[in-house]
Amino acid sequence: MAQYGRIEIHLADLLEKSGLSKNKLCHRAEMQRTQINGYCNNTISRLDIDVLARLCYALNCEINDLLEYIPPDQKDAD
Template sequence: MAAKSVVTVNEYGKIQLRLKEIMDKKKITRNYLARATNTRFEVINKWYNNEVEKMDLDILARICYVLDCKPSSLIKYEDNK
């Protein structure tokens, strides 16, 4: 099998964060999650709105701990096929 390479930005798909969906289901607010994870509201808001450009694994671990979930519950890969 030939190795894949990135030709254009749109060809390789994107990562979607499902934090909003999980928080809404559990009826957890961004303010609560920010306090519970000891993270700034602005950071949680970016995760909630799927606007994270670079993932901080420590924040991911805190969110998973508070929400009692796995990273795979929060992160979804969507290819462009």
């Protein structure tokens, strides 16, 4: 999978900038804390578009604030 790059989730950074606690985000986005932790720690394996919409709504951000595509290292591709 690394040959295609990866998606990085910046939820922890957005939470810190917003000043919201994980508990408040759970309430606003109607999500479980374990799910929030998975997104904060980049440990999820599949993105859910409904969850992404909830996070963007709750944090008043754009999807490109939340997600970043990291291309593969050119040395790894050769």
